Structures are given as C-alpha cells and as structure tokens.
Amino acid sequence: MSHGAGLAQPGPDALRRAASRFGTPCAVTSTGVLAAAAAELHAAFPDPWLRAFSVKANDVRAIVARLGDLGLDANVVSSGEWAVARAAGLPNARITLEGIGKTPADLRAAVRAAANGEPLRWVAVESPEELDALVGLARRAGLGSTRAGAGAVRPPLDVLLRLNPEVAPETLHGLATGRSTSKFGMTETELTAALATIPPGEGPVRVRGLHLHVGSQLGAVDAWRSAVHRGLALLALLRPERPDLDTFDVGGGFPVGDPGTVPAPARFAREAQALLDAIPEERRPTRLAVEPGRFLVAQATTLVASVLHVRERAEGGRVVVLDTGMTELIRPALYDAEHPLEALTSLGRPAGEVPPGAVYPARVDGPVCESTDTLGTYRLPPLERGDLVAIGWAGAYAASMAMGYNGRPTPPQVLLEPDGTLMAGRARTRFAVR
Numbered sequence: 001m002s003h004g005a006g007l008a009q010p011g012p013d014a015l016r017r018a019a020s021r022f023g024t025p026c027a028v029t030s031t032g033v034l035a036a037a038a039a040e041l042h043a044a045f046p047d048p049w050l051r052a053f054s055v056k057a058n059d060v061r062a063i064v065a066r067l068g069d070l071g072l073d074a075n076v077v078s079s080g081e082w083a084v085a086r087a088a089g090l091p092n093a094r095i096t097l098e099g100i101g102k103t104p105a106d107l108r109a110a111v112r113a114a115a116n117g118e119p120l121r122w123v124a125v126e127s128p129e130e131l132d133a134l135v136g137l138a139r140r141a142g143l144g145s146t147r148a149g150a151g152a153v154r155p156p157l158d159v160l161l162r163l164n165p166e167v168a169p170e171t172l173h174g175l176a177t178g179r180s181t182s183k184f185g186m187t188e189t190e191l192t193a194a195l196a197t198i199p200p201g202e203g204p205v206r207v208r209g210l211h212l213h214v215g216s217q218l219g220a221v222d223a224w225r226s227a228v229h230r231g232l233a234l235l236a237l238l239r240p241e242r243p244d245l246d247t248f249d250v251g252g253g254f255p256v257g258d259p260g261t262v263p264a265p266a267r268f269a270r271e272a273q274a275l276l277d278a279i280p281e282e283r284r285p286t287r288l289a290v291e292p293g294r295f296l297v298a299q300a301t302t303l304v305a306s307v308l309h310v311r312e313r314a315e316g317g318r319v320v321v322l323d324t325g326m327t328e329l330i331r332p333a334l335y336d337a338e339h340p341l342e343a344l345t346s347l348g349r350p351a352g353e354v355p356p357g358a359v360y361p362a363r364v365d366g367p368v369c370e371s372t373d374t375l376g377t378y379r380l381p382p383l384e385r386g387d388l389v390a391i392g393w394a395g396a397y398a399a400s401m402a403m404g405y406n407g408r409p410t411p412p413q414v415l416l417e418p419d420g421t422l423m424a425g426r427a428r429t430r431f432a433v434r
C-alpha cells in the first residue's frame with residue numbers, strides 16, 4: 001500500500017464480519033484508508049491548489065460524501081454524477097463539469113444552474129462545437145447580460161478549454177487520454193481559434209483557463225511533466241492579452257502501487273512547482289487544480305466474494321469460480337488489470353489457520369457467462385464452496401463501472417470505520433421474482 005504502514009486496512013476479521021452481515025459479494029471501504037489518501041494528496045498539493053475528486057472513479061454517494069467531508073471537491077462528467085455530488089452534500093460552487101460525453105441536456109443544466117444564481121465552479125469544454133453550443137445556451141439564458149444602467153445582472157458562465165497535450169502517457173493504452181490521436185480535448189490550434197471567438201470582458205461565457213488530463217495510473221512523471229509544461233507555456237503566451245485566463249487544471253492520473261513502484265503525488269507536485277517557478281510571476285496561473293480519482297479511492301475498497309465451484313482440470317489445473325467478477329470489477333477483463341487476491345477462509349476455517357505451504361496455484365474466474373471473466377492466477381489454500389475470498393484495491397473504476405449483465409444485482413457498499421464499525425453505504429439491488 002502506498003499510503004504508509006499501520007493504516008486501518010480492511011483486515012480479515014472485519015471482512016468476514018461484513019460477509020456474514022451483508023452477504024457476498026460486498027464491497028468494504030476503509031474510511032481510514034480514504035482519509036490517509038486525502039491527507040497525502042493535500043500534503044502534496046496544499047492550498048491554494050484546488051483538489052477535486054473525479055467522481056467517475058467511484059460514484060457511491062457515501063464515499064463522495066466522505067471525501068467531501070475530507071475537503072475534496074467533486075469533478076463530474078454528467079448530470080448523473082453531478083446529482084451524486086449534490087446528494088453527497090456538495091454545493092455547485094465546489095463542483096466542476098468536464099468530459100467528452102456531455103449531452104445538450106447536461107449543458108442546459110449547467111446554464112440553468114448559473115441562471116439560478118448557483119453556478120458550477122466551471123465547465124471544461126472539449127471542442128469548438130461544444131463551446132459554440134454552450135455560448136448559444138448561455139446567451140439565450142441571459143448570462144453575462146447587463147440591464148441598462150444596472151450593471152451585470154447575471155454573471156457569465158466560467159469555462160476552461162481542454163487542451164489535448166499530445167504526449168505519450170506511460171500507462172496502458174486504454175488508460176491514456178493525452179495522446180495526439182485521442183478523442184479528448186483540442187489541439188493548440190483549435191483551442192486558440194476557439195478562444196478567439198470569445199472576446200475578453202463581457203459576454204455569456206468567460207474563459208478562465210485551461211484543463212488537461214494525461215491518462216490514468218501514470219507509471220512515470222515524464223509525459224505529465226511535458227503536458228503541464230505545454231499547458232503552462234500556452235497560458236503564459238495568452239495571459240498578457242487575456243488576463244481572465246487565471247486557471248489551470250492539470251487533471252488526475254496519480255497511480256497506486258506498492259511503495260517505490262510508482263511515483264507519489266508529491267513527485268508530480270514537485271514537477272509542477274518547478275515548471276511554475278520557471279515562468280514570470282505575472283504570466284503564471286493563480287488558480288491551480290488537480291482532479292484525481294483512482295489515487296483517492298482505489299486502495300480503500302476490498303471486494304469480498306464467496307467460492308461457488310472448485311474444478312480440477314486435466315489441463316490448466318485448479319479453477320476457482322467466485323460469485324463476483326467482471327460485473328462488479330471489470331478492470332481485469334477490460335485491460336488485464338491485476339488485483340491482489342487472498343483467501344479469507346479455507347475449508348470453512350479462517351485462512352490464517354492453514355498450515356504454511358498448503359497453497360497452490362489456481363485460476364480464479366468470475367460467475368458471468370463470458371470466458372474473459374477471469375481475475376488471474378493466484379496461490380491459494382485449499383478452497384471449497386462457501387469459502388470467502390478478498391479482492392483488494394477494488395475502489396476505483398469498479399462500482400462506477402458495474403453492470404447488470406446476467407441480471408446481476410449491484411453489490412452492497414459498506415463503510416468500515418477505524419473503530420471496526422461497519423455501516424451500510426448502499427444496499428444491494430433486489431430483484432423480486434413473482
């Protein structure tokens with residue numbers, strides 16, 4: 001765990017208790033680990049950096065609320081995620097909207113909120129056509145308008161323009177968003193042309209700066225450094241003519257891994273600071289933001305599952321089939337992600353009681369009717385139907401990517417407090433068969 005030793009990880013006893021109280025599969029989130037991750041991020045990017053949690057990584061309301069209490073704002077990509085952030089108690093002033101899939105209805109909702117005097121902190125725009133659409137809606141809603149002699153009655157909507165940083169992110173292909181070939185953001189040429197359509201000063205929208213995101217689970221800082229450098233250089237070039245461009249949001253992407261195997265947020269922060277220091281003060285952005293998802297939530301959650309079948313195959317050896325798989329944790333099937341996995345019980349007894357050496361390899365598969373529904377091969381003690389297994393680091397891109405294929409219910413989300421208390425965060429969906 002990269003958040004340091006001695007944290008309130010979900011230990012085996014708490015996980016067995018959760019399984020007996022909530023059934024399996026169930027997701028157990030250690031609030032102690034959430035707090036440690038939030039503290040590590042805060043230490044790396046202290047105020048005046050703005051720190052928002054990217055809700056796409058985990059959209060469980062109880063978890064967004066807990067992170068909100070820990071000082072994290074929310075970064076959302078749709079009205080659906082926005083609704084989760086609101087239900088979690090965050091005001092619009094602490095919420096930013098970005099994402100390539102924003103619908104006309106999402107843009108209308110952002111404009112409506114601004115017209116009602118409760119604007120989002122900003123909307124990050126992906127393309128020139130999205131900017132046109134937003135400007136049209138904002139103008140029709142009278143944002144930025146002035147009543148004769150009465151000054152501005154409705155402030156303009158603040159927007160950031162998303163830059164495609166055109167770098168080579170050190171991550172899995174499926175997690176890289178900052179490549180020149182990717183669908184995300186605008187090239188420098190597109191972005192400056194889009195900016196030129198929005199004159200500084202009065203208008204329905206006010207461009208406040210740039211947004212970028214390099215990719216997720218970044219294995220090194222080099223692509224991120226190049227991207228931040230590129231964004232800062234562009235801002236520094238534009239600022240003298242456009243003093244409103246005071247904001248730079250560098251996205252998320254901070255990885256999780258065993259200590260020393262991946263760069264920590266503090267390492268990214270040092271790179272950013274060095275780049276900022278190299279720019280004349282009057283050309284630096286004054287409002288800086290990060291919006292990580294994975295780093296804040298990945299390691300806090302453990303998925304607890306039961307064994308359904310144990311098969312001995314002549315070729316391939318032992319196969320263990322669990323009652324959880326790609327429907328609750330799609331990452332292994334989607335991009336061969338690996339998760340730590342261990343037995344909580346063996347032949348009905350706590351796994352710690354198994355004699356040393358009594359472990360052997362098994363392929364662990366999920367319950368879904370797809371052969372890609374597999375978690376990988378692990379060394380495990382003897383298992384039988386009903387034994388419990390824990391799958392670690394299942395807090396990011398798991399619950400938020402869950403699907404109902406095969407008619408499967410979403411599992412309960414349980415919060416584990418440092419004193420061992422278990423609290424229901426979200427119930428299992430129930431299907432009634434009549």
Ligand SMILES: Cc1ncc(COP(=O)(O)O)c(C=O)c1O
Nearest residue numbers: 054213216217252253292293294
């Ligand atoms: C624009 C943007 N910001 C933030 C994130 C969060 O990334 P991560 O969970 O790797 O921190 C993503 C993830 O896709 C993203 O696309």
